Amino acid sequence: MKIAKLYKKLTLANFINWFAMRFYRVAQIVTGYMIIIAINLNPRREIFQKNLDSLKINRVFFFRKVTLPYLSFLEGCKNLKAQIIFHKEGEVIELTLPKVINKGFKVNEAYACEAKLPDIYLAVISDAQIFVGTDLIIADKTILYDQINKDFFNRYPVKSPLIANVSKDNISIKWPLKSTKIKQGIHLPKDHAKNYFHWMIENLPRLSLVSELDKNIPLLVDGDLPAQFYDALAMLNQDNREIIKLSNNTLYKVQKLYYPSQLSIFHDSYDNPFYGKDAVYSPKAISYVRDAILKKIASPSSSTRRRKLYISRKNSDYRQLINSEEIEDALVARGFEIIFPEHLSFFAQVQLFSEAELIVGQSGAGMASFIFAPKDCEILMMMSDASQSNLHIFGALADSIGLSLKYILGKHINIKKSYINHSDFYVDVSILIKYLEDSNR
Template sequence: MRKVRREFARIFRNSASFLERISRSVDPTLFWNGYSDPASRTGFVKVRSVRSWCFEHDLSYTVIAPAKKTPVDRPKVIGTPPYEPRGGHAELPEVYLARLRDVTIIGGTTIISPEPGVILYDEIALSSGFPYGSRTPALEIRPALSCFPCSVGRVDRAVHFCKEGHSNYFHWLTDCLPRLMLTEHEPDLRGWPLLVDSDVPPQCMDALRRVTSREIINVPHKACIEVGELAFPSELSVLHDRYEGTVDLERDIVLRPESLLFTREKLLGKRRAEPRTKIYVSRANGRYRKLLNEQEIIRHVKRRGFSIVSPEEMTLDEQIDIFSNASHIVGPTGAGFANMLFAPQGCQATVLVGDNANTNLYFLNQIAHAFSIDLTYVVGSEVAGRFMPAVHNDYSVDISLLDLAIG
């Protein structure tokens, strides 16, 4: 099994290297689609930004907020971090609402094709390299994102709401849901339905229905839908899963504070956030990045008065209720910590992480900064070799370090 994993890792690295050489040597906007299905046209597709296409074809492109720098605090760390943490400023992208005509969209992505052989995909068109995870290499090596199999349907007009990461609770609350902000003040879009990925988890769909009453058109994963008039709200934040190289404070994960506040206000509603309970967020059901001594830690925190919660087994209301009343939140890093969006001011959060070089120590403290949460990372020791990419390796955390964090 280890030999198979090593061979898979070698093939993956070689494919990524090959694709990078192609993109540099031919044309920075041309990418191999890698699809061998005879029903699909293989070869190269030209990648354009939405802005450049709209300006070239005299289409509506409204800038709602310019690109800007946002502060990122130096994280508080107990244990030995994989790199020296620092503070600084990171770049948030330009926020816009574009109007496109006669295009094809792909379920599960923000990719748009305005004509054969061309795709609009800001994440690649506006980037200078791709040392990231499944979100960006998907275009080159995944069959679903090649040169567009036959369309499975047509919609006269709609708002684009499909997105990479839609099945992840953290991505949904911080990255997907806030896109609705950009359509709220457009009167002529009020009757337009939303194109939404059909496999959005129940808690995420519940969150969406609380924010909007629009008709929802389900788009199957990888399906192509033709749209006569498409309103495209841009991404507001940057979320990249880095699988190689060095964690980059400025580029990898940058969360827009206004997005976080939008989700908090829409979902928390009139609930009063009051710090009353201590909770431990379990990741026992996780398939990867498991905390190997979690049962030992659970027994320890129970003696300290903590209740154990598994967010993936809870409804949206149950998650909001318990996190909005938390005085202390402890647990291994994971999507459950998106619920810090609902935590009260002054809540103490302790995140347990491994010491892999690609472990990002910056993104959760951006939520903490936005809502005055006192966050500390406790760094444990990874068990190397089980997973590819290695950032998802299992790890363990010394209980004495945890005690230093929670007092």
């Protein structure tokens, strides 16, 4: 009787739409569980995981929420009495004032400061639990994680989709219902692994710490990265270790996990930057990647034309250069090539940057490959003048390997709520032209 009365309050069209949507959602969930069963029966069929991902189901149906205490990685290793193969105190380095070519712009003196690099260590953790897309691991019901600092845990945004929420003492994570076992492996999953900058500058240098390990120990990496990322990994995989690509929505139980520490620090910060903490790069780590990759690339001969490159961010959906066409016209007229790194193989990117005499571009991951440029190459970085912007992000990176980088700052507009340093911006083309003319470019 109640059902009949309810139906009378609905139009036939409304009821059909209501029923169809619920039927569709239930069908999606049932289909998802069926594919998960197929994955468990044959985990090597990558198409099964692709089919599951294509459903775009609300992942709450494949996770349960778990809350655990957390520690910094090194502190956690010591508390758990994990084996630490070696441990070196992090060095203190000097950060210098960034160079800005805008007339009258005064760089904050606080940029010139000391910064401590992370401690360097290689830890071995028994019965560890790891996930795709995050540095976070679990051992003995304790989370080990360096992306959150207990002293200012709410300063840096948490971007790992695995993390539900954070307090000063605990982290709640979305625990995958699906799990699989791995005997041993070297940990390389990473927060922001799909970002080229984080992959190249933070993650790949960790390989420099594992050269003395048994060559039969495989590398464990995120399994859904762009092809260029795996090409870069292959060039640095000098021991030809097996590479195991991890799947989404899966808990991996690793019997013996080797964890090479982070060598550089780059925290996302949407507040006024901590100049000595938010972007700190190890010169040895960056040089390791640079030197190892350039050895695989033919060195430009004396007759090779030195290139002038403009690195475009037109395909990005944020932090856009509003007058990019005006900038491009000015640069093309002066012999620049317009480059879209995301469309190039990793080898092609390195080759281009290694032949450059001048690189102009916007702040963004595509500029990370300037680490492969010749030491006499000049780099001009365009960035918004938002006060939350941190000029050490690229300035300190260039300094770490002895490259010359200068900034041209543009007026920020189209302000994003809470993310002013990701706002679009406008660069005065006359400043750019004057710089190129004064430097005879």
